[in-house]
Structure formats: structure tokens, C-alpha cells
Amino acid sequence: MRKFEKSLKLNNVCYDIRGPVMDEANRMQAEGEKILKLNIGNPAPFGFRAPQSLVDYMAEELVNTEGYSDSKGLLSARQAIVAYDEKKGIRGVTANDVYTGNGVSELITLSMQGLLDYGDEILVPAPDYPLWTASVTLAGGTAVHYICDEEAGWYPDVADIRRKITPRTKGIVIINPNNPTGALYPKSLLSEIVALAEQHDLIIFADEIYDRLVMDGKKHTSIASLAEDCLCITFNGLSKSHLMAGYRVGWMSISGDKSNAKGYIEGINLLSSMRLCSNVPAQSLIAPALDLLDETDTMLVPGGRVYEQREFIYNAVNDIPGMSAVKPEAAFYIFPKMDVKKFRILDDERFALDLLREKKILVTHGGGFHWEEPDHFRIVYLPAMDTLAEAMGEMKDFFAHYEQRA
Numbered sequence: 001m002r003k004f005e006k007s008l009k010l011n012n013v014c015y016d017i018r019g020p021v022m023d024e025a026n027r028m029q030a031e032g033e034k035i036l037k038l039n040i041g042n043p044a045p046f047g048f049r050a051p052q053s054l055v056d057y058m059a060e061e062l063v064n065t066e067g068y069s070d071s072k073g074l075l076s077a078r079q080a081i082v083a084y085d086e087k088k089g090i091r092g093v094t095a096n097d098v099y100t101g102n103g104v105s106e107l108i109t110l111s112m113q114g115l116l117d118y119g120d121e122i123l124v125p126a127p128d129y130p131l132w133t134a135s136v137t138l139a140g141g142t143a144v145h146y147i148c149d150e151e152a153g154w155y156p157d158v159a160d161i162r163r164k165i166t167p168r169t170k171g172i173v174i175i176n177p178n179n180p181t182g183a184l185y186p187k188s189l190l191s192e193i194v195a196l197a198e199q200h201d202l203i204i205f206a207d208e209i210y211d212r213l214v215m216d217g218k219k220h221t222s223i224a225s226l227a228e229d230c231l232c233i234t235f236n237g238l239s240k241s242h243l244m245a246g247y248r249v250g251w252m253s254i255s256g257d258k259s260n261a262k263g264y265i266e267g268i269n270l271l272s273s274m275r276l277c278s279n280v281p282a283q284s285l286i287a288p289a290l291d292l293l294d295e296t297d298t299m300l301v302p303g304g305r306v307y308e309q310r311e312f313i314y315n316a317v318n319d320i321p322g323m324s325a326v327k328p329e330a331a332f333y334i335f336p337k338m339d340v341k342k343f344r345i346l347d348d349e350r351f352a353l354d355l356l357r358e359k360k361i362l363v364t365h366g367g368g369f370h371w372e373e374p375d376h377f378r379i380v381y382l383p384a385m386d387t388l389a390e391a392m393g394e395m396k397d398f399f400a401h402y403e404q405r406a
Helices: 002-018 022-031 053-063 077-088 103-113 131-138 160-165 187-200 262-274 286-291 306-320 347-359 387-399
Strands: 099-101 121-126 142-149 171-175 203-207 230-238 248-257 377-380
Touching: 022 347, 053 286, 077 099, 077 230, 077 248, 099 103, 103 131, 103 203, 103 230, 103 248, 103 262, 121 131, 131 142, 142 160, 142 230, 160 187, 171 187, 187 203, 306 387, 347 377, 347 387
Parallel strands: 121 142, 121 171, 171 203, 203 230
Antiparallel strands: 099 248, 230 248
């Protein structure tokens, strides 16, 4: 009965981001309405394309990738990931410590299923990428949300993390760069988190899918490069940096102290084998893609599309009376704050529905990312500049008169 109750809770977790707002958007689309989707980090609908050389390479390799691979993935792919980890300062990773997946999402779920028993706890950021909370819950565990502090640039509140560690805590999730805030964490902060993990024998789960989408001359530090005395699992992939979301190419690397993790690693191996392998033609892209890292850089500097759209959206949000936002340093999301007193907002999901119905703009409310206050929502700033300008003009008009009614 307890696990059945857990399943019901999972439905509620997923419903936060896939519920009434998406249902209404789908209904409106079915009736012929044109919806501007600022809700999902999928580059393809907005004119971004995978590097042509990788598309051509995959086509050429199709005849050589028709059968199953090793359950962990092609050796050439895993060796390329090991080399990439070494560049990031992650030591002690071998090809045997790498697992490819159908996107990072599959591997997040696999890593939780291999670890958690009913009642075990995982520390997850708030706001979070909601799949983390859902995967913890699906595996029978409890997601305990620690606060990322907007006043401190959306950095994790280390004191809050410390307060929430209990004897049932098994690990801590670090999403860096962060979705939905676009925050990039400094090395000093990551070192503090590593110290806590080592002190309490916690596993670090490092979601670094946006590590190659960093702006303003900043440098991403992989937390695994600082964690030698605790177990660390690092997640990465090609969906964002190489604009290949539909190809479903992800991986995870196990590093750090593996001495007490034999049973857990055996569980991961078993779960990996049960799904036979991930998409083999897509795996073939990993090695050439990790030799092709410079193309993305042109989007992230002044004059580049992602950089210029980041600049525009940040200024446009802060130009709306009653709105503010911390400037994102990475990825392609911004997480604006609304003045709930000015707009009388008690329900952020209701706000998202009102915006959708009036302006046909689809955003994700803050509750979809397990943010408890009804004062935030996420904008994906991938659409072209003219589309963003039109959307923000409509949003400014919306907030000029909006008051939430009971």
C-alpha cells in the first residue's frame, strides 16, 4: 500500500509541469490557435540545427550500427567520454565507468532505481529540473528540496543543505549550470558542497548537461573534479550543446571513491543490461561530437544568437513594472520573479493559464520546478529575436493590467 501511495504522489509531481496548462495549450492548438511556446528547451523548432558534419557522419555509420552494442555503449564513445572527463579534471574514470543512455533522462531514472529503498532521501534543489524529483519518487525515495537563493544569484544555500541532511539521506543533486535559473556555480561553492558530501558519505549526482553553454567568459567547473573522497556520478550529453535533442544521446560517468559502492554499481550494471543498450547510431556521434566543441562557442559570445537573445530577454523582463530577474550566465533559460502583491497572485499555475488564454504564450510556472512560492515562472529564450520581441511586448501589455481574480 505504501508504494501505491508513492505512485499517486509521483503523478502529482509530474502533473506540476505537464498538467492543466499543457492540456489547455494542446486544446487551443487542436482548435487552430497558434501558441508561442516559451516552455521547453528544444532548439529544433526555433531554427537551431545540429552540425551538418555530425548528421552526415551518422548517416554514413548507419550500416555499421544496426545491431546491439555493449549495454554500456560503444567502446569508442565511452573512450571519448573518458577523454572529455579528463579535460574537465575528472580523474579515475575508465571506459568501464561510463554508461551511455537515450538522453540523460533515462540515466537519471536508472541511477535512482539502482540506489533507493522506500524512505531513502535525496537532496534536490528548489527550483529543480522536475525529472529529478519524479525519478527519486518513482524509485521509492523522498526528494528533500534545498533552497537555491535568488538573492545570492540562485546559488545553493549550503546552510540549508546542511540542515536537511538526515540519516536517511543518500545523495545530493547538483544541477550546474542550472535549469531553470541559468545560474553557474563557482568553484568555492562546489568545494563546500563536496566537503558536506564527504563528511556525511553522500553520493553527488552532478547534472552538467549545459556545461558547454556558458557565457561572459566564465568557466564551468565540474564538481567531480573536486570530489575524490566520495562517489560522484556526472551526467552529460549532446542534446543542448550540439543542438541534438531528438537524437537522444546522453551519458553518465562514475568517479571518486567507489570502494563502498560495489552493490550499487552492480545494480546499475544490471539495470543497464536489462534495457540491452541505448540508441547505437546516436552513440556513434559521441566521439566526433566531442572533437567538435568550438561551433557552439560562436552562439555564446557578443554577436552570437544565444548571447544576444539572453541580453534582450534579461532587459525586457526587467523593463516590465512588477517584474525582475537575475541575469543567467549559462543555458537558455531565465526565471523571472513577479510582484505577487502588485498582481495579486496566489496561484502561479493560474497565472500561466491566464497568460496562455489571453496572449497565447506558453510558459512554465514556478511550481513546475518545485518552487513553493507563486512568484516565478520560466522563459525559454530560444525563439528568434523578432519572435522574442513580439512575445515580450505582449507580456508587458498583459502585466500592465493583470490582477489575479479569486
